[in-house]
Amino acid sequence: MNMNSVATLERVETITLTIDGVTVKTRAGRTVLEACREAGIYLPTLCYDPDLEPYGGCRLCIVEVEGMRGLPTACTLPAQDGMIVRTESPQLHAVRRDTLELILADHAGDCLSCRKNGHCRLQEVSSYLGIDCRPGLLREPKRPVDRSNPFFDFDPNKCILCGICVRACAELQGAHAIDFAWRGIETRVVPSGGGLWIDSNCEYCGECVSRCPTGALVPKNSQKASRYVKSVCPYCGVGCTIYLGVRGDRIVSVEGDRESPVNNGRLCVKGRFGIPEAVHSPNRLKKPLLKKDGRFVEVSWDEALDLIAQKFKEIKQRYGGEALGVIASARITNEANYLAQKLARAVLGTNKVDCCARICHAPSVHGLMRSFGSGAMTNSISEIEDAHTILLIGSNTTEAHPTIGSRIRRAVRRGAKLIVADPREIELAKIAHIHLPLRPGTDIALANAMAHHIVVSGLHNEKFIKERTEGFDEFWAVVQKYTPEYAEKITGVPAEKIKAAAELYARGQPGMIVYCLGVTEHRTGVVSVQSIANLALITGFVGQPSSGVNPLRGQNNVQGACDMGALPEFLPGYQRWDNPEHVKKFEDAWGVPLPKTPGHYPLIFCSRMWDDILKGNLRGLYIIGEDVALTEANIGKVRKALQSLEFLVVQELFMTPTAELAHVVLPAAGFAEIDGTFTDTERRVQRVRKAVPPPGECKPDWQIVCEISNRMGYPMNYRSAEEVFEELRRLIPIYGGITYKRIDEHNGLQWPCPTEDHPGTRFLHKDKFTRGLGKLVGIEQEPPEEVPDQEYPFLLTTGRVLQHYNCASMTGQVSGLVQLVPENFVEISQKDAERLGIAEGELVRVVSRRGAVRARVKIREIAEGVVFMPFHHKDEPTNLITNDALDPICGTAEVKACAVRIERV
């Protein structure tokens, strides 16, 4: 039965109808309105939006259909074979005019002063219908304009109640922040709570604003753009495709690209409203700065670069290349990352090169490499919407990866089952079918217990285990003791819930696991990832569409930074140090011997650089676009290390806490000022393009790297970013078939893409894992290094908020975002707050063994004994207190769990 209906759907049936005497062909399932639009026939509408479900509210798209009574609305009428439709008649015209006159009577309006003038759909429809009455006849008492939120204004007097905003908020964003309220002539769109917009649960994604047909919802301070430049959002790792609206040399607007397979036009508040102010901030660095007598003075590029080259040469000569290190950046382009690691390995002669993947998804790179052979998202973002079951672990998706979060909400709206494992009642937990509020750092016990229940209930996929995996016996030897009851004691989640979750997942073909830093940022990060991969391996939920294991990468180009080899353990493209062919390839291409690193001394991940500096091994450091003094764990130590460096160069957009400690600060051009590529979390390589000139003397990162290299006697001469890309794709097989031209043609390409006739890869491990067989591993639960005790009775876990991005060097420039989340806070459960006698909004001090920070109390649904803090605020930086216990395999710090106490201030 099911199979049959699928087959029918796949056979595209063409139907023929007659519209105004013209024969029109369309696909079965289309509406009459869609058939009209396809045939180029205009029908006036106000409430229709192609991305929303049919509504039939404005009654303007009415038509006459032979043999049908009344005047049905074309937007809700399914087109049928043989239908004879008339879109114009005296009756239709009269009814449409009456309807529109009623709408206009309630529409306040002086069109000339309205910001939607000229692109208002009400004007378009009025003009089409030849309306000659003035608007606003009925509108007596003017309703106040809601200007309470920092990004857009809502003028109810211009609202025509088409409901596009309400439906976009519900259907596309899934926030349900607005709805119709009241009745009759009093009906209006009201933000949740019934008061001002700012007091509602609006997420400020701006979807309503971008779709409002009239001037009711308009962005503040908006200007019309004179041209549009396609680019990629510079904030998180989703890689939403955007159009920058540019006027003169300034970005004046940002729109999502509705053709993009990544985001289908959706954006979050940071992407929609947080880019222009960050790019054009007056606080941007504009000239190279040199620290003289403890103060920065502006110097010429030549002076700064000559000094850098001279200092690096000195240190290399005196102590060897290993005394130098480079921290490349998950914020900058692939081209710049490739050159930065090339500079380190080929010029400075050091393998101490890393990027901020170390602090987030290095455990995914290693864990999934060990289980599957490839350390990236197995599936594509768009496949989330077709999953039957989504198991979400340690990811506050609607805040940290907002447009993926809205996709998960759309999947649930469509009927997908959602299981959320998270200590907090995050937004997605509120719509989840099962919420597992586990204690931080107990993911292994949870995954093991789910696996246990799946196997003992016979829900595992024996054929898949036999044909495509290895290690089941060793896996089972460990997992068999993890009964749900045993795991209940460790995780705090009732055994019954664990069983229910295991059954829901295992029965949910196709089942998709989505996880994030709640899993990885522990000293057991790598093995936690493997324990989660086990679930996919025993159920066979990997290697198919909408079925796999998906780490959501953090930064806009963290995937790319890893791909480019800005990691000490891998050469570019995850090519291996222990493979002589791989090493030789790079030695031949670069014309120099590579530093023989692994095996010669332990790998110095950036999380180990601080000790390395304090021991006197690492003396000169070049940091590009990373604010380690704020984002690493235990930053007290990081700052001490940075201060004791002989020479520190920081290349930045802003004077960050890290840059303040530098000897030389170099001003870099931002994403909107350069050409290059970013690789997003779904392995999609996309282009950013120069939209505006960089301020002052800022230069693209890749050019700065070249200039340093040239001054050190190793020529790097590239005429463009594209030329750099051409070099790197020849050395990195998974990028082999990707070119700038093909990226443009395909809306980005997903690696692996080995040859120029390869279409890119939507999902990995189709018939064979990258490593051959999938590896099942038995993994024991281990507690975090610090567990609560008498002195430090709470477990602190950290994370992001929607409105800020990591160190907030960019979002901190955006007044609206700062207004929404101005200061650090700590979430605590009601019971714990009562026990401590602290109230909502009170300022408290959160103290760990490493330090203390102040934060405002927020009482929220969170497991007892657990508190949560974001890490964005440099005045009260949470990472002063986080723990730098490291994962022994990949060096990721345990920032998701440390013991703290809370003191009243």
Place this chain on the structure above:
Amino acid sequence: MVAARERAWGKLIPLLQRAQAERGYLSREALREIARELRIPESTVYGVATFYAQFRLTPSGRQRVLVCRGTACHVRGGARVLATVKKKLGLEEGQTSADLSYTLETVACIGACALAPCLILNGRVYGRLTPQKAAELFDTRRPS
């Protein structure tokens, strides 16, 4: 899932009624709690609560005055009665006094046309009113 959603929708109005019966009105907290309980968006719950005339979103006074504005009352001087009550209580229609002693409302017709003009005070009908009689009603009754 669909069944669960339908069940939630079916419970919405009874829950709103119960909450209002307990507190006399629906506070934002009450609406939020109901939304959470039924897993229906808060904005939707607000939409339903404001759509029906039976729900109030502000606290009502301990004494509820309903002045009839039906045709019969109007003909027999209902407007003057209403004006008197307004003046006496210092309230406009739909308002509640700051100390929550009175809420003044009007209705289209209370169906006691033989007694016109009339009003209802705390559920009891007072008929054949004159402005003076109406005023006296509020002289003798102290807010409880």
